[in-house]
Amino acid sequence: xxxxxxxxxxxxxxxKSSLYLAATMLCSYVLSDYxxxxxxxxxxxxxxDFLTIAFIAFAIKRVKVTPSLPAYFIIVGLxxxxxxxxxxxxxxxxxxxTQEWWxxxxxSISINLIDILMIASLVINLDYVNINQGAKALKxxxxxxxxxx
Numbered sequence: 001x002x003x004x005x006x007x008x009x010x011x012x013x014x015x016k017s018s019l020y021l022a023a024t025m026l027c028s029y030v031l032s033d034y035x036x037x038x039x040x041x042x043x044x045x046x047x048x049d050f051l052t053i054a055f056i057a058f059a060i061k062r063v064k065v066t067p068s069l070p071a072y073f074i075i076v077g078l079x080x081x082x083x084x085x086x087x088x089x090x091x092x093x094x095x096x097x098t099q100e101w102w103x104x105x106x107x108s109i110s111i112n113l114i115d116i117l118m119i120a121s122l123v124i125n126l127d128y129v130n131i132n133q134g135a136k137a138l139k140x141x142x143x144x145x146x147x148x149x
Contacts, residue, residue: 001119002022002025002026002119002122002123003019003022003023003025003026005022005122005123006018006019006021006022006023006122006123007019007022009125015066017064017065017066017068017070017071018070018122018125020059020064020065021056021065021070021071021074021122022122024052024055024056024059025052025074025118025119025122028048028049028051028052031048032044032045032048040089040093042085042086042088042089042092042093043089043093045081045082045085046082046085046086046089049078049079049081049082049085050078050082052078053075053078053079053082056071056074056075057075068125069121070121070122070125073117073118073121074118074121074122077114077115077117077118078118080110080114081111081114081115084107084110084111085107085111087103087107088103088104088107091103
C-alpha cells in the first residue's frame, strides 16, 4: 500500500526518493517471504534486513535517494528489527527454548509497531522542515499554556 501511495504521489514530482524507498522495502519483504537465502526463516529475515540497509545506503551514496528522515528512519527500523529477530533466532534455534516468555510478546509487538512506523514515515514523508515548522508552531502554545475554554 505504501508503494502504491508513493507511486501515485511521485507521478508529477521530480524527487522520487520515497518511491525508491517504498519499492526497496516492497522487494525486500516480498523476496524474504518467498526466496530463502538461508534455511531458518528468522536468520533469512536478518539477511534480508541487512541487504536492504546496504542497498538503501548505496542508493543514498549514489544520489538516487535523497538523504531524508524517512530513509534514516527505515535504516534504524530495519536495524532494530534485525537485532530483535537475532535475539529470537538465538532463543529458538541456539538455546532451543520452547517455553513462551515475555520477550516473545515484546518481539511480536515491537516488530509490527516498527514496520507500521516505517510505512507511516514513507506515507507521511517526514522531513526536517515539517518537523521544525511543527515545533515552532507548538512552542508558543506550550510557553503560554493551552486554554480549554
